Amino acid sequence: MKKQFLPILLGSDSNVYSMARSFHEEFGVFSVAVGKRTRNHYDLMESDILLYEGNKEIDKTDVFLKEMLEIYKKYEDKFEKLLLIPCGDMYAKLVIQNKKFLSKYF
Numbered sequence: 001m002k003k004q005f006l007p008i009l010l011g012s013d014s015n016v017y018s019m020a021r022s023f024h025e026e027f028g029v030f031s032v033a034v035g036k037r038t039r040n041h042y043d044l045m046e047s048d049i050l051l052y053e054g055n056k057e058i059d060k061t062d063v064f065l066k067e068m069l070e071i072y073k074k075y076e077d078k079f080e081k082l083l084l085i086p087c088g089d090m091y092a093k094l095v096i097q098n099k100k101f102l103s104k105y106f
Helices: 014-027 061-075 089-097
Strands: 003-010 031-035 050-054 079-086
Touching (some): 003 089, 014 031, 014 050, 031 061, 061 089, 079 089
Parallel strands (some): 003 031, 003 079, 031 050
């Protein structure tokens, strides 16, 4: 049976951890975060409620779309919905600019 939803948080700062904590406290769900930092920041990589995947080139459109597609393929069979949530201006811009492509998956 698929779980209801998976928050996919875009960013690598304390806001991402706060969002993951809020989703966990309210819905008891685990989150995935993707961000530009490749080193531990704000305990993102050591959290029990969040899986962090860093990619220093995530701000490049082709890298971003490839990463999002990989995440979709990894989790599509486990969740009814994958919620893509940008937690910063750069990520919001990437999502807005690629809305047509991303809306097929998230």
